[in-house]
Amino acid sequence: MSRSRNTSSKDQGSADVGSEGQADSVPPDEGPAVAAGGRRLALDVHGRLRNMILSGELPPGSVLLQAEMARNLGVSRTPMREAFRLLQEEGLIDARPDQRARVRAVDPEDLDAVYGARIMLETLAVSMTARSLTAEDLKRMSDVLQRMQELAGGDRPDEWHAAHREFHRIATRAVGPHLRRMLVSLGEHSDRYIRLAQLGVPGSWGRAHADHEALLEALRLSDATEAARLIARHLARTALSVLADVAPEYEPAATRTALGIAGNGQP
DSSP states (O other): OOGGGGOOGGGSOOOOTTTTSOOOOOOTTOOHHHHHHHHHHHHHHHHHHHHHHHTTSSOTTOEEOHHHHHHHHTOOHHHHHHHHHHHHHTTSEEOOTTSOEEEOOOOHHHHHHHHHHHHHHHHHHHHHHTTTOOHHHHHHHHHHHHHHHHHTTSSOHHHHHHHHHHHHHHHTTTSOHHHHHHHHHHHHHHHHHHHHHHHHSTTHHHHHHHHHHHHHHHHHTTOHHHHHHHHHHHHHHHHHHHHHHHOTTOOOHHHHHHHHHHTSSOO
16 A cells, blocks of 8 residues: 555645535525525535445545535535534544635544554443353355355445444444444444555455454354454554554554553464
């Protein structure tokens, strides 16, 4: 993977969400139903842009012009402004007053923090789930894993990632709704880094498949300790692989500390 992915976001321009013009006027007689429809449209635009960033269609450093993006997606500037705001909150774009928005470069500190948190929470969730999976759950995981292997390295990465999320969802299904929301948020945030590992680390597809197979076997045996160790090492391997490529000088303290606590070793 090219080192150009690691261009510092400090060196990139960014944009004020409103720097390209005033907000679209909203007729005074628009009621709650219209406002709700506008919110749904903004969320749809946000999802489309988010996928374009995570897939690499909009690579780090890409300039994002609200008016141009609105035309390309066939929407007005109002939902586009809201979508930009949500992307900025997620850390996917830089958007500052009177400057153009750009897709953010990889932030080593963010990657380290996300994976440190994910290792701790997902090992907890896998440990809670290990002794409660049914034969139907395990069959579903096996089918999803087979699907992932069929899609690996192909031209349908979104389908692979959907199957991957389903595999991890079943492996952590015993948690309550609050922890589930945190796991989903961290998993979505991780998508960008998983894609970078797949693009830049030779053999990552095969290594990931072996990790998932080993985790599934530990869950079949209801071995919570081994399952927790395996998921911690699997997550840490992704984080450390990407960091070694894009920021080899960065010391991933959060990832390594979480791995030491939850994984009892090094990847």
